[in-house]
Amino acid sequence: MSKITYIEHNGKPHTIEVSNGLSVMEGAIQNNIPGIDADCGGSMACATCHVYVKEEWFDKLPKKEDGEEDMLDMAYEPRKNSRLSCQLIVSDDLDGLTVSLPEKQA
Amino acid sequence: MINTDVLVIGAGPTGLFCAHQLGIIGLKCEVVDNLDKIGGQCIELYPDKPIYDIPAIPECTGEQLTNNLIEQIKPFNINFHLNNRVEEIKKDQNNWFIKTNKGIEFKTPNIIIAGGVGSFEPRKFSLKDCEKFEGKQIFYSVKDKTQFKNKTVCIFGGGDSALDWAIELSSNSKIILVHRRDEFRGVQASVDKVKELEKQGKIEIFTKYQLSSLEGEGEIKKIGIKHDDGNIKKINADCVLGFFGLIMQLGPILKWGLNLDKKTIKVNTENFETNLDGIFAIGDICSYPGKLKLILSGFHEGALAARGCFKYARPNEKLRFEFTTTSKSVQNRLGVKKDD
Helix, strand or coil, X not given: CEEEEEECCCCCEEEEEECCCCEHHHHHHHCCXXXXXXXXXXXXXXXXXXXXXXXXXXXXXXXXXXXXXXXXXXXXXXXXXXXXXXXXXXXXXXXXXXXXXXXXXX | CEECCXXXXXXXXXXXXXXXXXXXXXXXXXXXXXXXXXXXXXXXXXXXXXECCECCECCEEHHHHHHHHHHHCHHHCCEEECCCCEEEEEEECCXXXXXXXXXXXXXXXXXEECCCCCEEEECCCCCCCHHHHECCCEECXXXXXXXXXXXXXXXXXXXXXXXXXXXXXXXXXXXXXXXXXXXXXXXXXXXXXXXXXXXXXXXXXXXXXXXXXXXXXXXXXXXXXXXXXXXXXXXXXXEEEECCCEEEECHHHHHCCCCEXXXXXXXXXXXXXXXXXXXXXXXXXXXXXXXXXXXXXXXXXHHHHHHHXXXXXXXXXXXXXXXXXXXXXXXXXXXXXXXX
16 A cells, blocks of 8 residues: 545545555546546546646656557646556555646646 | 438447448448547557457457458448538428538438547646637647647646647647656657657756646737646746547537436437437437447447438338348349359
8 A cells, every 4th residue: 555645636635545466547537536437448548647747756657658648648637747647556655646637637 | 511311420340340230231321520530439549459249250450440341331432421421300290300510401201329438638738728729729639730830838738649749849849748757648659759849948848847827918928737736837838739638528419319327328229219200219329128338239239220321211122030141132233243
């Protein structure tokens, strides 16, 4: 279990214990966090689980795989610290990760 | 007005196999899809990606799966209405009256919604002001390229659509290409061509920039673009084109009075009918306890929904269960020729 904090666009934080091995996206969906749609179910085929990773965490995350940056081109208001949360797999290394959610996903 | 036994909304794998099942039990159907081609997500999102969990097919791509399904429904000569999105539905006695955005009308006792995660729509600029100019100076597709002749056209995006139109329109327009990062994801040949046109002065390229403002009274004269580092540039533009791929939206379905659970439609698991008589939902768009978003589940759901349609389409007949291996009438519908 690792603690992941999701901050809604309106500023409301949700800190959830997510089992290691699940994605940050799955953690949000299973706990009904509003603001992550995950239309494609985690196959990196849409960009509706888009999150902004808190600066100090961004460089600690595993690098983007091919294709994630391409999908992020299609995200709503992508920024330098944008990631697809379906590609972030929870582990002890991610304990304490904070992500902010965009205004909307599509 | 087209009369049919069933209207299937969505030409993805689930809709296609459901059309097959309808054909098998002798019901006629018409298929509507908002995309310009058959295949749904399989074709739009992952035509080249392998799929490993279709029963009895160890591996196939989205495109192969689609082609096989199209082949399988050939005997039924099903009509497809592509580039059409269902806008309105109305019930009158035992029939549903349906109208698409292109004005096609259907009368049918049954609607099967196999709409995946909704219809594919172009992803738009996030800037609110853009709505006002949509279709006038801001476009998400090119219908008539002559309208851009001798104009300054600013194209946003880094994929094939953005690159292809930048190249195509550069012969008669001044092109400015803006993308949010340095790498373009279009095919290498197009990237090379764009770079070459940049050297010739036909295309101006700004990377790490995104649209930040529109300037002008009632008409766009200039646009503001913002660099990753916060710097803003003002550039002249007569037209703005955005190519950010497609998103999926439930769209008008939301307004039909269906029982919804987030972006899905609640159904029963006996025949996948919704809370409205004669409207069924199958595939990714339906939800019920234990729902798995797999293509194979969509096939199962379609087989049952097809049979659920029978009672409304043939109220005075009884549906007999038959196997394709042995039933003469089913084989006739399939056009199987036996030399006995």
